[in-house]
Amino acid sequence: MPIPSRLPAAAGVGFKPQHFADIIGGEQPIGFVEIHAENYMGAGGPPHAQLGALRERYALSVHGVGLSIGGAAALDAEHLARLKLLCDRYQPDSFSEHLAWSSHGEVFYNDLLPLPYTPETLARIVEHIDLVQTTLGREMLLENPSTYVTFVDSTFPETEFLAEIARRSGCGLLLDVNNVFVSAKNHGTDPTSYLAAFPMARVKEIHLGGHDEQTDDDGAPLLIDAHGSPVADPVWALYENAIARSGPLATLIEWDNNVPAWPVLAREARAASDILSRAAAAKAA
Amino acid sequence: MTAAFSAIQASFADALLDADRPVPGALTLQAAGAPRKRFAVYRNNVIVGLVEALRAQFPATEKIVGGEFFAAMARVYAVTQPPRSPILLHHGNGFPGFIEQFEPAAELPYLADVARLEIARTRAYHAADAPTLDPSRWEGLDPAALVGARVTLHPSLQILRSLYPVVTIWAMNAGDAEPSSIEDSGPEDALIVRPDLDVQVRRLPAGGAAFLHALAAGASLGDAATSAIADHPEFDLTANLAGLIGAGLATELHCTPTPKDIAP
Known part of the structure; x- marks a missing residue:
């Protein structure tokens, strides 16, 4: 029986080393931190010194960005072993990865790339998740992607695809509300309907982050999942609606590029925390 | 399928x-x-x-x-x-x-070596941690024991030998230092190590790279000194030992037992 994901229903932040002193130093509006697994695969040094100190004080989410779960090829056994080593060392409260691929052939593309949603890819992903959960001995959470293109071959809507993966593999889901908004705007669909169809009972963590607004060659909106700005107002609104339905859930602020000073990030975390408190109060009433 | x-x-x-x-x-x-x-x-x-x-x-x-x-x-x-x-x-x-x-x-032509030095810094940054040897462990060793002693070097330690003044060029272009002209354009050997949390880059003295390479390969201090002199006749054992101890390059000291130690 894999260890279930058990992050607290609080706000958290994606950890950046430049914020270490602030996060460790005083009372902060966060209940957990999240790290990218691939940044902690060396043997020692400052990354592990900081992570060890953070682990003593906060709940921990390990978020992988390189396993290529959505790829056609078998998972990289060496990489999976490295993930196991990291999880065994820090005993995180959650491990998550993406509905995406990043490796093909011998090459690692360092991006979260899209895939068609078909019975074939569904079966492949369930196999991969089975292997991850068996190897790590933990439930994993699978995150919905932000996408810029869709595939002719797809036969499932994304929400149904994720629900079916979760049902067959027993994995949990990580709902990235910014990704929902970005994909919906890019494909001309309705983010509220997407969320209404999302299997919320499987969701164990939420991601919020900023996006960039561009236009494509036809002048249609093209949103980029850039993680370099505050969470946009419509994303906050979608988040509040989702939380009102599900009840409070661990909520992460992702800010990976143009990383701001700690008080700016803390303000975003506090905003999420306020929404969580309102949802908890409404539930109790 | x-x-x-x-x-x-x-x-x-x-x-x-x-x-x-x-x-x-x-x-x-x-x-x-x-x-x-x-x-x-x-x-x-x-x-x-x-x-x-x-x-x-x-x-x-x-x-x-x-x-x-x-x-x-x-x-x-x-x-x-x-x-x-x-x-x-x-x-x-x-x-x-x-x-x-x-x-x-x-x-x-020196650019690739500067990049090599930066790779060594990355490796040192992520290398395994190990406590450095307490300097008091060196006290009271007689010369014969010292010559036969072996050391375990810190897991972060790396050596880069260059035909160019790689340490000087790197230092001028690291951080906010203002570039200035290089007076000595001769070869330099770099030592990259992280005894604690900060990665250090130093220029090794003559024969220092050969000395550390030999120690890393398991040679005794005496044999390593011989290799270093062969590499560079100006090798100074006292100064290099002081560097080894002072910079925290060793994590273990292994002394070959002398007959006196073995006797009951």
């Missing part, structure tokens, strides 16, 4: 690194109205992500050639020798060799 998906993924992957290839045909017509710019988001993410990762690992190399030159060079490297591992830091390992062959950088 996975042939169809595998083929779609292959055409997508091939088009990511080669902008001359058409956008994959498996994408929907909805996106086909403007597929180039939409697919270009992925192309851009991949290339920019790889270039930024190299920029983060090679700041001194970038400072020497300038941001624009570095980005162009890193881009050619990323496209022609893309990463093979999800640990992106490993991608930098082939960069110095690439720089050596990169025609536009031929005027800067």
Whole structure:
């Protein structure tokens, strides 16, 4: 029986080393931190010194960005072993990865790339998740992607695809509300309907982050999942609606590029925390 | 069974690194109205992500050639020798060799060694931790015991031998230092080590690199000194020992027991 994901229903932040002193130093509006697994695969040094100190004080989410779960090829056994080593060392409260691929052939593309949603890819992903959960001995959470293109071959809507993966593999889901908004705007669909169809009972963590607004060659909106700005107002609104339905859930602020000073990030975390408190109060009433 | 998906993924992957290839045909017509710019988001993410990762690992190399030159060079490297591992830091390992062959950088023959020094710093940063040897352990060793002693070097320790003044050039281009002219343009050997949390870069004295290489290979201090003198007649054992102890380069001292120690 894999260890279930058990992050607290609080706000958290994606950890950046430049914020270490602030996060460790005083009372902060966060209940957990999240790290990218691939940044902690060396043997020692400052990354592990900081992570060890953070682990003593906060709940921990390990978020992988390189396993290529959505790829056609078998998972990289060496990489999976490295993930196991990291999880065994820090005993995180959650491990998550993406509905995406990043490796093909011998090459690692360092991006979260899209895939068609078909019975074939569904079966492949369930196999991969089975292997991850068996190897790590933990439930994993699978995150919905932000996408810029869709595939002719797809036969499932994304929400149904994720629900079916979760049902067959027993994995949990990580709902990235910014990704929902970005994909919906890019494909001309309705983010509220997407969320209404999302299997919320499987969701164990939420991601919020900023996006960039561009236009494509036809002048249609093209949103980029850039993680370099505050969470946009419509994303906050979608988040509040989702939380009102599900009840409070661990909520992460992702800010990976143009990383701001700690008080700016803390303000975003506090905003999420306020929404969580309102949802908890409404539930109790 | 996975042939169809595998083929779609292959055409997508091939088009990511080669902008001359058409956008994959498996994408929907909805996106086909403007597929180039939409697919270009992925192309851009991949290339920019790889270039930024190299920029983060090679700041001194970038400072020497300038941001624009570095980005162009890193881009050619990323496209022609893309990463093979999800640990992106490993991608930098082939960069110095690439720089050596990169025609536009031929005027800067030392550039590859500066990049090698920066790789050594990355390795030292992520190397295993180990407490350095308490200096008091060296006290009271008689000369015979000292000559026969062996040491375990710190796991972060690395040596880079260069035909160029690599430490001086790196130091001038690391951090906010203002570049100045180099008075001595001779070869330099670099020592890169992280005894605690900060990575240190030092210029090794004459024969110091051969001395540390021999110690790393398990030679006794006496034998290592012999190798160092063979490498460079000006090798100074006392000064190098003081450096070994003072800089915290050793984690263990193994003394061969003398007959006196073994006697009951």
